[in-house]
Amino acid sequence: MTVPFEPASETLQAAHQWFAWFHRHPELALHEFETTRKIIEVLQNYSIDLLPNPLQTGVFARIGGYRPGPKIALRADIDALPINEVTGLPYASEAPGRMHACGHDFHLTNLLATAIELKKIERELEGTVLLIFQPAEEAEHGGEQVVDTGILNGVEAIFGLHVKPELPTGVVGIRSGNFSAAVDRIYVTFHGKGTHAAHPDSGRDVIVASGEFIVSAQSIVSRNIDPFEPSVVSLTRIESGTTWNVLPDTALLEGTVRSFHKKVRDKVKQRLQEIVSGIAAVHGISGELRWVDGAPAVVNDERLTKLVERVAKNQGIKVTDVAPSMGGEDFSCYQQVIPGVIFNIGVGCPYPVHNSKFKADLRALEASVPLFVSLVHSYFEGSASDGQTLLS
Ligand SMILES: [Zn+2]
Ligand SMILES: [Zn+2]
Missing domain, CATH: 3.40.630.10 (Zn peptidases)
Structure with missing residues (x-):
């Protein structure tokens, strides 16, 4: 026209x-x-x-x-x-x-x-x-x-x-x-062994493991992804524990991953999986990553x-x-x-x-x-x- x-x-x-x-x-x-x-x-x-x-x-x-x-x-x-x-x-x-x-x-x-x-x-x-x-x-x-x-x-x-x-x-x-960007959701769960906060040696601490996970997850974009490929890993929710003198036995973390290319998306997923498993092994607990694909x-x-x-x-x-x-x-x-x-x-x-x-x-x-x-x-x-x- x-x-x-x-x-x-x-x-x-x-x-x-x-x-x-x-x-x-x-x-x-x-x-x-x-x-x-x-x-x-x-x-x-x-x-x-x-x-x-x-x-x-x-x-x-x-x-x-x-x-x-x-x-x-x-x-x-x-x-x-x-x-x-x-x-x-x-x-x-x-x-x-x-x-x-x-x-x-x-x-x-x-x-x-x-x-x-x-x-x-x-x-x-x-x-x-x-x-x-x-x-x-x-x-x-x-x-x-x-x-x-x-x-x-x-x-x-x-x-x-x-x-x-x-x-x-x-x-x-x-x-x-x-x-x-592609919008994916992640859920990470750590299962350890709860105990009295005064006797951490009797349990398996998921709080310390969660802290290490949060820091390590931030190294994915800065250390594993091509700097010319845009991507974001954001952890947005943490749920664990009920009070000051009890070490809890589970921790749940939630967040989102944003990316443009499939190879970046796959790499972030793979690294998150490796970090969850690695940190779980270090602390003698179990760790699970659930990745929910959103729109590409x-x-x-x-x-x-x-x-x-x-x-x-x-x-x-x-x-x-x-x-x-x-x-x-x-x-x-x-x-x-x-x-x-x-x-x-x-x-x-x-x-x-x-x-x-x-x-x-x-x-x-x-x-x-x-x-x-x-x-x-x-x-x-x-x-x-x-x-x-x-x-x-
Ligand atoms: Zn909207
Ligand atoms: Zn809209």
């Missing part, structure tokens, strides 16, 4: 109302029942085809397919966080202890408004657009569950966006390659990244590079199956996401909706004429 696309003002006005509703009614991962109901209601009002979804929450829908062409997917996550909102907004959360503090209400509103605009020109679309309203991004592996439904069969590319309060409203932040790293497809940059610039949207983040995003689950790109949209706010005062500047929809619509057009037009030109 060479001429910049402008969404109808009624669509943007409606989008503001949907946003206010979603913001008032935040729901946590896998409990997005009212959110799902509302998304379906809006889509049905505009006669958009719903697709079967075997999951309890989330919505799949489809636009186009009247003309031959590729099938692409647009994804928005829909869950909120267990945070008490203190924005003072007129449409602040009505659910105590729950808040759309990561902007997923913006993401899903953006996708609804995009869908409404695409629906108007559905018969002209040279391809099919799949809409994925994904549950449970913040927890509970929603992306993985969606992929497991097989919804991506026949889909050749996927696009997503995430709000970024640090960027001015309506500015696109994008990066090819590493975008956000988001690695943006280079050709799709260039397409977003080009379409955004054609729309008159400012585009800027963003640094990779050690935070996580389960958009990566889709990228394990098909090429995809997720980018940031600025919503200018002094508070970060996951903060109780975070609020998104809705004027960002004036950039994000036309960008999404235009992306679909450009992808289809490029595929119809010469995919290589489009995506080179």
